[in-house]
Amino acid sequence: MLETFLQFLFSGITAGAIYALVALGFTLIYNASHVINFAQGEFVMIGGMATVFLADAGWPIWAAAPLAVLLAVAVGVALERLAIAPAREASTVSLIVITIGASILLRGLAQLVWDRNFHTLAPFSGEEPIRVLGASILPQSLWVLGGSLLAVLALGWFFGRTLLGKAVIATAHNRLAAELMGIETRHVMTLCFALSALLGALGGVLITPITLTSYDAGVMLGLKGFSAAILGGMGSATGAVVGGLLLGVVEAMGAGFLSSAYKDAIAFVLILVVLVAVPRGLMGARGAERV
Amino acid sequence: MTAALLEVAGLGAQYGRVVALHDATLAVAAGELVALVGGNGAGKTTLLRTISGVRPASAGSIRFEGRDITRLAPARRVGLGIVQVPEGRQVFAPLSVEDNLRLGAYARGRERSAEGLARAYRMFPALRQKRDLPAGSLSGGQQQMLAIARGLMAEPRLLLLDEPSMGLAPLLIAEIFAAIADLKRAGATILLVEQNATQALKIADRAYVLETGRVVLEGSGATLAQNERVKAAYLGM
């Protein structure tokens, strides 16, 4: 019983780490612009698919993965520059619709440039499971957890310790005052899209050896990340991480102990329940404070 | 008035189709303290925002040291030394007092920032004690001091102050005006927007009166303080 529980817990935390990365991407863009970027999942897909195709073309993983992440960052920057920035004066709802359009476009492009099949990637360091208290952990899960942890720490350092990070927080909080300080708020927006593309793509690279990927893998992951962000409280970085992990674990437990047919439904029921109990999410802002 | 630092000529600005500023013309010479008074909605804030470049000019021109900056990006204007302390303080509430100050020096770089911090804390010792607290936790008066100190971190060559005394208790208002007078004595060039016309005209070298987006009067601070129309409208006499 304990083994089974641990087994589900490990796989839940692994999935949850990816949800957390995607949720952090949502959070970043939301805080900087109040836009909910529904193309967030496509960054995950691009990270995974580009790595797969580069690896198939003979690139070693240590070169393919960073290149794939870079491609996703370029797409994120292009999305902001070409579609969001020109429509800056439009309402938030229009901007959100633009991101939905962009996600459909990116999925279409992925189908064209790559294909419609499922793909996998060789695990980074073998497939020999590690035994812990009777449960087994895939080495790739450790990559997922380590990579996500590093990303979260780096993000914490960026926002907590660097002037540029503070400038992003300042812009999110009060764009006008930030501009009066000489902060180029246009560039801050671009930076936020680049960072959230980076987070998503990193998740995509790390998880592909475990879950497979395809041109439309971003849809579900995007939704899950969005749910995690809502669960934790949209706008809270801590909430994004907590929401992601919680969602992953509850999902894995539900799928394991109840039925895997309900895996996705369980996630959405959890969100409904939490939102009814705490409408702002677990770590949601109380009053005017955000970030 | 030949070598004005700032020259605003025929400036217009609008929000959509609402014209907030018509044909505003004014100048500020180096070392001068110029007051801009006017009632609610006269266009004072709009004028300062257009000078800072965060609102576009729909007509006219802005020159700084003789150079046309009408279309220059806001960050570039801060780089030139045009620094605004906005209406309503607008400190970055979730960030610490010290982070707010550091961001004030965003356009200036690291070393200058360290010097500036020491200067800011000397000028407003209360801020030093609260340096690690979120700016949002400060009282209104302290937030105003922080907003001014944050502006000074950018090493302004022209300081635009938008209603620094707004919403403060009389004692704090006196403190803020004393700080402004100190800055002037130290040689700062200041364009001060105030609804508190009595105090503003007292410390100003010159002043302009703005009504519904137009400059309707100008003169020395003392002259305007004696003007019947100004007395009736803004000094409550």
Ligand SMILES: Nc1ncnc2c1ncn2[C@@H]1O[C@H](COP(=O)(O)OP(=O)(O)OP(=O)(O)O)[C@@H](O)[C@H]1O
């Ligand atoms: N964001 C905005 N959208 C539309 N109209 C605006 C906006 N901001 C100001 N206005 C209008 O522009 C005019 C000038 O406003 P402004 O804020 O510049 O006046 P002000 O002199 O600073 O007033 P106050 O003393 O109240 O601060 C007013 O008629 C105001 O209603």
Ligand SMILES: [Mg+2]
């Ligand atoms: Mg105003």
